[in-house]
Structures are given as C-alpha cells and as structure tokens.
Amino acid sequence: MKSLQRVTCLGLVSAVAIAGMLVGCRRVEPPQPPAAQPPGSELDAAGTESDQPAGPEAESEVAKVPVGKLVAINIELPAPAFRGTPVPLSEPNVEKPLGKPRPPFLAPEGTVNLARSKPVAAGDPAPASGELDLITDGSKEATDFSFAELRPGTEWVQVDLGQEATVYAVVIWHNHAQARVYRDVIVQVGEDPDFIDAKTIFNNDYDNSSGMGIGGQMGYVETSEGKLIDCKGVEGRYVRFYSRGNTVDGKNHYTEVEIYGRPTG
Numbered sequence: 001m002k003s004l005q006r007v008t009c010l011g012l013v014s015a016v017a018i019a020g021m022l023v024g025c026r027r028v029e030p031p032q033p034p035a036a037q038p039p040g041s042e043l044d045a046a047g048t049e050s051d052q053p054a055g056p057e058a059e060s061e062v063a064k065v066p067v068g069k070l071v072a073i074n075i076e077l078p079a080p081a082f083r084g085t086p087v088p089l090s091e092p093n094v095e096k097p098l099g100k101p102r103p104p105f106l107a108p109e110g111t112v113n114l115a116r117s118k119p120v121a122a123g124d125p126a127p128a129s130g131e132l133d134l135i136t137d138g139s140k141e142a143t144d145f146s147f148a149e150l151r152p153g154t155e156w157v158q159v160d161l162g163q164e165a166t167v168y169a170v171v172i173w174h175n176h177a178q179a180r181v182y183r184d185v186i187v188q189v190g191e192d193p194d195f196i197d198a199k200t201i202f203n204n205d206y207d208n209s210s211g212m213g214i215g216g217q218m219g220y221v222e223t224s225e226g227k228l229i230d231c232k233g234v235e236g237r238y239v240r241f242y243s244r245g246n247t248v249d250g251k252n253h254y255t256e257v258e259i260y261g262r263p264t265g
C-alpha cells in the first residue's frame, strides 16, 4: 500500500515537473511589427482604413466622408490674357490675389468635369452675343468670341448635368481678358431646374443688391485660373451661376464653367 502511494506520489511529481518544463520551454514571441496593409487597401478620405470594424458612433462619422482616395483634380488652364492681377481699388469686398498658382484641389478619385458639353439654360433667353453652349464647350481662352454675353443686371446661367451627382468643386471663367471683378457671384446646386430646393454654395453679394441675401464670401479678380469653389460634396443635378455685371462694363460674361463631381449611384 505504501509503495502504491509512493508510485502515485512520484507520478504526480513527474507530471508537475514535465508541465513546468513545458511552460519553461515555451518560446516568448518577440513583439511583431504592425501588419503590412494588404495590396489594394486604400485609405479613405478620413485617413482611416475603410474596412476597419467601427462602433455605431464611428460608423456614422465614416458615413459622412466620401469613400475613396483623394487625388488632385486636373484642371486645364487657358493662357493668361494679362500679366499680374491688379485689384480694382474702387471695388469693396475684394480679396487680394494669391500672387502664385492656386494650390491643387483634392477630391475623391474618379472625380471629373461633369459639365462638359452639357446643356446650358439662362435667365436671359437671347444672349447679346455668343451662344450658351460656349459655356460648356471646353474652350476657355480669352478672346472676343469665346464667351456668351448676357444683359446687365442680375443674370444667371445653369447647367443640367443630366443626372444626380456629388459635386466637389466648380470652376468659373467669366471674361478674363482684363482684371475684372464680377459682382454678386452666387452659385447654387439644385435638384430641380427651377431651383425651388436649392443649396447656395457661394455668395459674394455683400450688399444684397441681387436680393438673394447677403453672402459671406469675398469678391475676386478674374484671371485665367478661373474661380474654384469648394462644394464639399453637395448633391444635385443642376448648377446655377449668378452675376450682376462687372467693374469694366456692367455686363455678364461666361466663357466656361466646370463642375467636378461623380454621378450618384
């Protein structure tokens, strides 16, 4: 009986010893470097991995930002028609020209000019000179025949994109032959051609002379770069551009408009 107890006891001691050895021999893994991103994985606009699991709060944050990598959009510029950009001193509320090329504008990959060759309508049904289709024909040079000229006063032109789109930027060229300032530049994006439900994305009418409310944006000097307006991913099918003459002759000129976005759905 005694020997049986001894054997059992020895067995237990051996089992504990072997287990201890196994634990002692277990290799301690060195800290691993962070796993490399799988090929094809891109950072989304928020700079986070889009396929990362997220809690309910984080999920709603991610849903607000556009999906896809941000890239600089390619805007082809016409030749400058004059040197330097003097600010008309008599015109109030005009921003100082940057004095250097505009920095690149970043938008989700796949963003293109959706306005090219799209139909244009206007409040002035018979332009004083030029045709409305000049506004989306791709030509932006500052010549006497490159723009549509609308009568003085508050006038508008609008582009029908033909489908709903997410719009990241618009670029407007009025007549950039001289350093003009066009007044009451107002840009709206709408779901319907009558702009009953429109979102104003730019308004530099500082004295409400166009009657659409006082806008908070500054006036600017027309140059060959055109005016780029960040639209922050607003959705709509129609884009309308207002103006109320300019510092040289009071008329409204449109050489080209570009609408950078992606069709929705």
Ligand SMILES: [Ca+2]
Residues within 6 Å of the ligand: 134, 135, 136, 137, 138, 139, 140, 146, 255, 256
């Ligand atoms: Ca044109």
Ligand SMILES: [Ca+2]
Residues within 6 Å of the ligand: 183, 184, 204, 205, 206, 207, 208, 209, 210
């Ligand atoms: Ca005004």
